[in-house]
Amino acid sequence: MDDKNANETRIEQEIAKTMSRLDDLPILTAAPDFYDRLEQRLARLESAEHRLTARLFGNFRLGYALLLIMVLANLATAYFAGHPSNATDNRDQNLESLAAEYMPNMPSSLISGQ
C-alpha cells in the first residue's frame, strides 16, 4: 500500500515538474535577416508568377491572333460568296462568254433573255 502511495506521489511530482515546463518555455527571437529573406521570398514568388502569367498571356495572344484570322477569313468568304449583285453579274457574264464561244451566230439579246 505504501509502495502504491509512494508511486502515486512520484507520478504527481513528475507531472508537476513536466507541466512546469509550460511556464518556462523558451522565447524565440526571429533571425536578424528575417525581413531580408522574406523580401527575397516575395520577389521569387512574384517573378515566378510573372513568368507564368507571361506564358499564359503569350498563349492567349497566339490564340486570339488565330481566332482573328479565322473570323476575317469567314467574313471575307461570307462577303464574296453572299454578295447578290456580284453573283448575278458573274452569272450573266459567264453565260455571254459561253454563248459567244459555242454559239457565235446567236444574238446576244436571246442569250441574256432580253
Next chain:
Amino acid sequence: MTFWMNGKGISDNELLAGLRQRRPDAFRQLVEIQKHNIVNICNRFVHNPEDAEDIAQETFVEVYRSISSFRRTSSLQTWIYRIAVSRSLNFIRNQNRLKRRGAKESPEISDEVMQIPASASDGPLEVLEQKERQQILDQALDSLPPDQRVAFVLSKCNDMSYQEIAAVLETTVPSIESLVHRAKTNLQKKLHAYYRTRIQNSK
C-alpha cells in the same frame, strides 16, 4: 489597436492604409513588430525553430497578398495570428501525412528539444532532464484533439487573453475556457499514464 515600435505608436488604421497601398515601409513595419510573436506562436505548434521561421514567413507572404480581403471583423493582429495558427496546423497535417507514408521518420529526440537553451546555472544532467521533459510534454500536447491543443497552446503564448484566443479561433470566451480546461485535464491524464508505465517498467 496600436502597435508599438521604437517607442512610436502606429495605429491599426495607419498600418492597414499603408499595407493596402502596398507601401514597403508599412509592410516592413508590420513584419518588424510581429515577427517574434509569429515565430513563437508557430514554434509552439511545430516544436522546431527553423520550421517555425519558415511558417512565419509564409504567414507574412499571405498577409501581404491577402490584405485587400481583410474585412476588419477583427484586429489586424488577430487576423495575422489566425493565419499563423492555420499555417502551423497545415504544416503539422502535412508532416503527419508524410510520417504515415513512412517518408520521414521522426527522430527519437526532436531537434527542437535539442535546441532548448539551458540556463547558465544548469549542469549537463539538468539540461538533459529539461530536454527530456520538454519532449514528453510536446508529445503529450501533440496528441490532444486539435481544438484543445490550439486553445491551450495559445493560452501559454505571449500572455494571450481568452478574449484574444476566442477572436483568433472565432469562437466565444466560455468555449475557450472549456477547451483549455479539458486540454489541461487530458494533458495530466496522458502524463500520468506515461509516468505510471515508466515507473512500473523501471522496477
